[in-house]
Amino acid sequence: MERVEKEKQLLAKSLKEQAAQTRDKELLLGKICMDIFNCMEKKEIDPKFYYREMVSLKHKYVDKIEENHTNQDPKGVEEMGRQIVHLEKSIHQVNKAS
Numbered sequence: 425m426e427r428v429e430k431e432k433q434l435l436a437k438s439l440k441e442q443a444a445q446t447r448d449k450e451l452l453l454g455k456i457c458m459d460i461f462n463c464m465e466k467k468e469i470d471p472k473f474y475y476r477e478m479v480s481l482k483h484k485y486v487d488k489i490e491e492n493h494t495n496q497d498p499k500g501v502e503e504m505g506r507q508i509v510h511l512e513k514s515i516h517q518v519n520k521a522s
Contacts, residue, residue, distance in 0.1 A: 456485055 463477040 452485075456481070459484075 459481055461479070463474065466473075514521065
């Protein structure tokens with residue numbers, strides 16, 4: 425019975441965390457949409473203006489996200505190591521067969 429309660433609490437906590445992540449992503453998406461809308465609302469005739477604005481938005485949002493993804497995930501690094509070893513073995517077997 426106690427185990428079931430702990431599982432319920434863990435699931436409830438996980439649900440709250442996922443809801444918070446979803447809310448954060450929706451807020452970010454809303455900010456991006458508003459920035460694009462504000463850019464288009466300026467009614468500039470020069471296409472270079474829109475290009476510069478989109479580049480600045482890319483730097484503001486996309487480059488920031490890419491920075492966060494450059495951190496190495498230990499599990500990902502370990503899995504990549506396993507995949508490399510597997511590929512090396514496969515290449516060695518192919519070379520032996522030919």
